[in-house]
Amino acid sequence: MKRLFFVFAFIIPLVIHAQTLKTDVLVIGSGDAAYAASFQSFKSGVKTILLTQKEQLDLKKVSEGRPKTAEAFYQNFLKREIENAKSLEAPKPKPDKKKPVKVTVDSTQLLNVINNAPYIEIKRSGSSWEVKLTKDKSIRAKVLVMADNPEKLMTALKITGLNPATSNQLNYSENLYRTTVASVSSKGSNFLSLYSLLIPNQENLLYISADQFEIGPAAGAIAAYAAFFDTKTSLSNLKRIQGELLAYKHTLMPFEDVKAIDSNWLAIQKVGITGIIKAEIKQDKAYFNPEKEVTYDEIKQPIKDYYYKAQIWFDDHQNIPINLENTTAMVCYVGNKSVEAIKTDLQKKWNKNYKFTSKYDLKKVLTRREFAVIINEYLKPFDDVNVDKTGGVIR
Known part of the structure; x- marks a missing residue:
């Protein structure tokens, strides 16, 4: 197994034209969160399809007004998408809005992106999910990550409302911070609990806001865990998922003064999660104070x-x-x-x-x-x- 619990597969590419595309994890969305979730799911070793409603990534447009971390992420993502395209035995057809969508997917690659493809229906299919692209073409997935308008999803679930995962401000009056799967530094000293991502009575479904870039990897890792072990998201193993995210340098505790380039970052993150050493919270920011003497x-x-x-x-x-x-x-x-x-x-x-x-x-x-x-x-x-x-x- 790779890292903590996932395996990467390297097999000969095969082009298929199928009525039903099968994948482990399907991510729907066109924002930062969808890209981050699908990329982590892929890196965690399961077949992943990202279904967007826009044209292929334009790195120049993506880079405008974004932090360097986001720019670096999209560079890596685009590199992987181009590698997938080159591995196909036939060129991808250019999208034609006047014709029904025709999807060419390399079924043996772990990450596939279907751009500019609206969908007409979402429904449960046994323990899996089925998303219809046209009347006769669909995608079937073990786990669905919704990072888009959930209107069609709510119709399928027969519910009137669906709240995306929300973060909590770090405080030590309770121990929920030990269940963190993401640092949400854009909101100060906030963290996301794994259990905030799980939707009651809705297995193998995760819903995140389209712009929640920092939460995306957590959703991707949880989805990949459920798909890899053929289990339910409600049975997610907290420590394995935290370990997987840390292995890929995703910050789980929002320490303002200890960055991922620090040689002791991993140890400080792990001990920070336990609360054996607690951060100092000032003006909505958390400081580990690594050079201060311990008492x-x-x-x-x-x-x-x-x-x-x-x-x-x-x-x-x-x-x-x-x-x-x-x-x-x-x-x-x-x-x-x-x-x-x-x-x-x-x-x-x-x-x-x-x-x-x-x-x-x-x-x-x-x-x-x-x-x-x-x-x-x-x-x-x-x-x-x-x-x-x-x-x-x-x-």
């Missing part, structure tokens, strides 16, 4: 919440400095590890692997960055401890 009071209760043995250790070690020596002792006691072995390992990795600028010193009070890396490396609270739908620790 006894801020980490005592969170670690005790995660590990039973930590309660004993902290009771026996009251109000001590969180230096390298004490942290190593705590980690080894809680994790049943050899103190000397961990010290040797840390000394070897301190500057070379972790890229710390400080010197290895057992009496040095650790920064929040250093503490996060050590906790992530030797206790693995994010990887090894599960949480429930509210973010409560399951022990």
Whole structure:
């Protein structure tokens, strides 16, 4: 399996002209969210079709007024779309609005884009979805991601309203942040819970607003997980989906001062999700403060919440400095590890692997960055401890 749970397939391209196109995930929409969702679904290893209602991407138009991250994303997307087109054994016909849509799709490629193709109907077909392009042409998918006007979808579901996934502002009075699958920095210190994306009583259906670029990858990963494991979206595995998104450098915690290029970004993201080190929230922005010294009071209760043995250790070690020596002792006691072995390992990795600028010193009070890396490396609270739908620790 690739990364955490998905497999990429590399097989010989085959051009088909089918009445019913079959795919794992179908994304409908023409905005940023649809492109982001379909690209993540593809990268996560399942067959994906993006159905748009506009012409093929024009990189010059896309780049106007957008941040560099979005521009880079569309460059990668367009590169993949061009590679798909070149792999076809026959050229794609130019769209003719006067004639019924004729779709040529490479069924063995994981990502296919059908541009400028309106659809006339959406309906459930057993446990799958069927979207009609014309009277005799349709797409069948295991999972549907709607990033477009949901009017036809609501008609199919016989409902009068459908709310898109919404984010929450980061706060530590509740633990929902531990279920994050997206950082929504465009709204300040906001995050999106996986469970905000799931629609009650509507399996294998996700609905996101067309302009929610930051949420798109989360929808794509959740859809791909359900399709890959042939399961329901309500049975999504939070840790696997979070891990998949982190593997592709998608930020899950909205830390303003720790970017993806930081050498310790992954460890800080993982420890941030656990809440063992909490961000400082100022003017609707979250700051991890990685170079600030960590304090006894801020980490005592969170670690005790995660590990039973930590309660004993902290009771026996009251109000001590969180230096390298004490942290190593705590980690080894809680994790049943050899103190000397961990010290040797840390000394070897301190500057070379972790890229710390400080010197290895057992009496040095650790920064929040250093503490996060050590906790992530030797206790693995994010990887090894599960949480429930509210973010409560399951022990």
